[in-house]
Amino acid sequence: xxxxxxxxxxxxxxxxxxxxxxxxxxxxxxxxxxxxxxxxxxxxxxxxxxxxxxxxxxxxxxxxxxxxxxxxxxxxxxxxxxxxxxxxxxxxxxxxxxxxxxxxxxxxxxxxxxxxxxxxxxxxxxxxxxxxxxxxxxxxxxxxxxxxxxxxxxxxxxxxxxxxxxxxxxxxxxxxxxxxxxxxxxxxxxxxxxxxxxxxxxxxxxxxxxxxxxxxxxxxxxxxxxxxxxxxxxxxxxxxxxxxxxxxxxxxxxxxxxxxxxxxxxxxxxxxxxxxxxxxxxxxxxxxxxxxxxxxxxxxxxxxxxxxxxxxxxxxxxxxxxxxxxxxxxxxxxxxxxxxxxxxxxxxxxxxxxxxxxxxxxxxxxxxxxxxxxxxxxxxxxxxxxxxxxxxxxxxxxxxxxxxxxx
Numbered sequence: 132x133x134x135x136x137x138x139x140x141x142x143x144x145x146x147x148x149x150x151x152x153x154x155x156x157x158x159x160x161x162x163x164x165x166x167x168x169x170x171x172x173x174x175x176x177x178x179x180x181x182x183x184x185x186x187x188x189x190x191x192x193x194x195x196x197x198x199x200x201x202x203x204x205x206x207x208x209x210x211x212x213x214x215x216x217x218x219x220x221x222x223x224x225x226x227x228x229x230x231x232x233x234x235x236x237x238x239x240x241x242x243x244x245x246x247x248x249x250x251x252x253x254x255x256x257x258x259x260x261x262x263x264x265x266x267x268x269x270x271x272x273x274x275x276x277x278x279x280x281x282x283x284x285x286x287x288x289x290x291x292x293x294x295x296x297x298x299x300x301x302x303x304x305x306x307x308x309x310x311x312x313x314x315x316x317x318x319x320x321x322x323x324x325x326x327x328x329x330x331x332x333x334x335x336x337x338x339x340x341x342x343x344x345x346x347x348x349x350x351x352x353x354x355x356x357x358x359x360x361x362x363x364x365x366x367x368x369x370x371x372x373x374x375x376x377x378x379x380x381x382x383x384x385x386x387x388x389x390x391x392x393x394x395x396x397x398x399x400x401x402x403x404x405x406x407x408x409x410x411x412x413x414x415x416x417x418x419x420x421x422x423x424x425x426x427x428x429x430x431x432x433x434x435x436x437x438x439x440x441x442x443x444x445x446x447x448x449x450x451x452x453x454x455x456x457x458x459x460x461x462x463x464x465x466x467x468x469x470x471x472x473x474x475x476x477x478x479x480x481x482x483x484x485x486x487x488x489x490x491x492x493x494x495x496x497x498x499x500x501x502x503x504x505x506x507x508x509x510x511x512x513x514x515x516x517x518x519x520x521x522x523x524x525x526x527x528x529x530x531x532x533x534x535x536x537x538x
Contacts, residue, residue: 266396279381306336309324
């Protein structure tokens with residue numbers, strides 16, 4: 132039982148740190164733009180359920196921390212619930228009358244649903260955009276403070292019988308482009324290949340002084356993810372990176388270069404996620420890399436442990452763990468921002484779709500249509516969470532892990 136409690140502590144603390152940071156910034160994005168546009172806000176909550184701590188500021192906003200730390204929300208004045216669903220024209224007319232009777236004519240202009248559609252769209256989009264800004268800021272700080280260590284895209288070895296061996300790759304080849312995209316680090320090769328199982332790719336190399344072009348098709352292979360015992364089915368070529376000192380590099384970044392590289396890293400993560408989802412929809416990927424809270428917790432634990440490894444004292448271990456967790460928070464923040472922009476009702480992207488409709492036809496979408504959309508959206512999200520959690524349970528071998536704790 133003591134071992135179980137220790138494992139829970141090790142997993143929960145890093146997980147809550149990363150999740151709370153990402154969620155808080157997301158909700159602050161909504162909140163700050165809403166306040167800038169004169170929208171009245173009733174509550175800002177980190178976590179759900181009964182509050183552990185709460186206070187009210189001088190503008191009448193109730194700030195609270197809920198006892199279930201798995202999300203958060205901003206509740207605008209006049210909302211029946213925290214989702215800020217879009218009332219139809221009939222409901223808006225009723226709300227206008229109620230507000231006028233209670234607070235006087237014109238008071239409705241303080242309320243979110245009576246703001247111009249462009250203002251509401253800005254408030255909704257601000258959450259995901261804040262996540263992207265957080266990711267860029269974290270990447271830039273880490274690049275500026277620590278720099279980047281990597282491997283040149285030189286091949287150190289080729290596994291016998293692999294697609295790379297059949298295509299004619301040799302140790303010493305320097306990869307310059309893949310499908311006309313420049314390659315600067317061996318990780319670029321791995322990331323590109325992993326999502327292209329079964330698709331022929333064209334690789335430009337330099338063999339000595341001679342440029343060459345090879346065509347190779349990745350096969351699917353189960354590989355460790357570095358997160359506990361989890362594995363993933365990904366594209367595989369059989370290339371091994373060179374670890375010679377001459378092929379290792381350390382890059383330092385000034386402030387401007389760090390921000391520029393952070394923007395590139397954030398955009399690369401967005402496009403990679405988009406490409407992966409498109410392959411799932413086309414049936415080219417199984418979706419086993421999709422994960423939920425359990426995998427995030429395992430990633431947080433793995434990141435903190437890896438960051439602290441090799442430290443000679445407690446201060447060094449804590450600093451290394453914090454750096455690793457901030458890097459994970461940046462990646463997670465990109466994912467949260469991207470997922471919230473998907474055009475699914477109940478997500479920010481779904482609200483933006485409703486606002487786009489309202490901007491075109493000059494009236495909100497009918498309540499019945501919105502209600503049906505929210506039900507479908509909730510079903511999609513629930514299905515996704517079940518799928519992601521099942522992935523986590525299988526790949527992290529949770530049942531075997533729990534059994535071992537009590538055996």
